[in-house]
Amino acid sequence: MKDPAEFKPSRFAIVGAGPVGCIVAAFLARGGYEVTLCDVVPALLTPALEPGIRLEGAENFQQKVTRTCLAIDDLAQYDPEVIFITVKANALPLIASAIEGFYKEGMYVISWQNGIDTELELTKAIGRSPVMRAVVNYGCGLVAPGHVRLPFHHPPHYLQELDPKSKGATLAITAALSRCGLTTESTDQIISMVWRKGVLNACMNPVCAMTGLTMNRAMNDPIVFQTVNALVKECIQVARANEINLGWDFYPNAIEYMSKAGDHKPSMLMDIEATRRTEVDFINGKFVEYGQRAGIDTPFNRTMLSLIKGLESGIESKKIR
Numbered sequence: 001m002k003d004p005a006e007f008k009p010s011r012f013a014i015v016g017a018g019p020v021g022c023i024v025a026a027f028l029a030r031g032g033y034e035v036t037l038c039d040v041v042p043a044l045l046t047p048a049l050e051p052g053i054r055l056e057g058a059e060n061f062q063q064k065v066t067r068t069c070l071a072i073d074d075l076a077q078y079d080p081e082v083i084f085i086t087v088k089a090n091a092l093p094l095i096a097s098a099i100e101g102f103y104k105e106g107m108y109v110i111s112w113q114n115g116i117d118t119e120l121e122l123t124k125a126i127g128r129s130p131v132m133r134a135v136v137n138y139g140c141g142l143v144a145p146g147h148v149r150l151p152f153h154h155p156p157h158y159l160q161e162l163d164p165k166s167k168g169a170t171l172a173i174t175a176a177l178s179r180c181g182l183t184t185e186s187t188d189q190i191i192s193m194v195w196r197k198g199v200l201n202a203c204m205n206p207v208c209a210m211t212g213l214t215m216n217r218a219m220n221d222p223i224v225f226q227t228v229n230a231l232v233k234e235c236i237q238v239a240r241a242n243e244i245n246l247g248w249d250f251y252p253n254a255i256e257y258m259s260k261a262g263d264h265k266p267s268m269l270m271d272i273e274a275t276r277r278t279e280v281d282f283i284n285g286k287f288v289e290y291g292q293r294a295g296i297d298t299p300f301n302r303t304m305l306s307l308i309k310g311l312e313s314g315i316e317s318k319k320i321r
Contacts, residue, residue: 003168004165006168007081007106008172009081009082009172010033010034011078011079011080011081012033012034012035012082013035013036013038013078013080013082014035014036014038014083014084014086015072015075015083016039016085016086016087017037017039017041017068018039018044018086019141019142020112020113021037021084022053022146023138023140024086024182025037025048025065026052026053027180027181028182030063031179031181033180035065035067036065036067036068036080037067037068038072038074038075039070040070042070044145044146045070047145048065049065052065052146053065053147053148054147054148055150056143056147057152057153058138058152059150059153072098073101073102075102076101081106082107082108082109082173083099083108083109083110085109085110085111085112085113086112087113088113088271088276089115089121089279090279096126097125099122099126100126103130108166108173109126109131110132110134110159111132111134112136113279114201114267114279114282114283115282115286116198116286116287117282118133118282119131119132119133123162128163129162129166130166131163132159132160132166132169132170133190133194134159134184135157135194135197136157137156138152138154138155139151139152139153139264141265141270151264155183156184156185157177157182158189158190158193159190160187167186170186192244192246195244195246196247198235198286198287199232199246199254200257201268202231202284202301202304203228203231203232203254204218204266205266205267205268206268206284206305207224207231207304208265209268209271209272209308210304210307210308210311211224215258215262216261219259220259228258229255230300232251234298234300236250236251238291238294238296238298238301239290242293268308272308272311272315277315280305280312281305284302285301285305287301288301288302288305
């Protein structure tokens with residue numbers, strides 16, 4: 001058995017050439033690591049090789065990756081030591097199944113995503129030992145394929161292994177990320193961090209997606225804010241009922257943080273505008289699920305879940321026609 005404490009990764013793969021994945025790929029490639037960027041959409045991959053991924057805003061540089069590929073199965077030939085999953089959470093079952101086909105001991109897979117319990121979807125295929133969960137602190141959007149705008153970047157980012165025996169590998173991966181400028185720290189509080197970010201996502205993402213408002217406009221509209229505020233309180237109630245530690249001062253800090261978000265479109269609004277499926281099942285859907293476990297009604301989250309599902313249904317029916 002390979003010792004995680006001796007792990008020194010040099011070969012990375014990133015699944016997803018959207019803005020989140022492009023950022024990770026660009027930083028790792030700039031740090032001199034071997035980087036394979038994988039996506040099913042060829043147009044998203046082409047600029048990553050020439051002229052290179054371009055980041056602008058809070059970070060400004062351009063960087064080519066080592067190679068690209070169109071299928072997760074193709075990653076096997078490049079023998080990645082670490083695989084970052086940066087796609088929408090609704091694609092996880094298929095991705096996990098594909099990775100299972102070539103997974104081998106000593107490889108690690110990181111859920112570098114929004115949503116609650118995304119890492120657990122990976123464990124269903126490859127177990128807990130190789131799986132890690134991250135919390136990412138940057139806002140981003142795709143201007144064009146390979147061209148990413150970062151309105152903000154607030155490092156550090158955080159990473160935690162699901163199996164304590166993999167701690168050495170976590171430290172090695174955080175060191176590699178930090179070395180190339182994407183400052184990341186190991187933590188033992190990732191669940192609390194995921195839920196804190198999950199509350200913010202559950203409050204802002206569906207409201208902005210339904211109204212078409214940016215975060216700043218939603219927070220400063222007195223009528224819309226009532227819904228945001230009710231969602232915050234409902235999500236906090238669900239978290240506490242499930243013994244998730246958000247911190248005693250989470251509510252005022254959450255309101256203050258969202259109030260300073262600026263004219264940024266959250267990912268769910270960008271998904272709806274681009275006629276893509278959203279991650280609502282892993283955001284509001286999880287608060288509904290955990291509310292049911294604790295015997296708590298979640299009318300605001302249920303409403304947001306059903307409304308976003310309705311939008312998605314309308315998008316799908318248009319595509320069929």
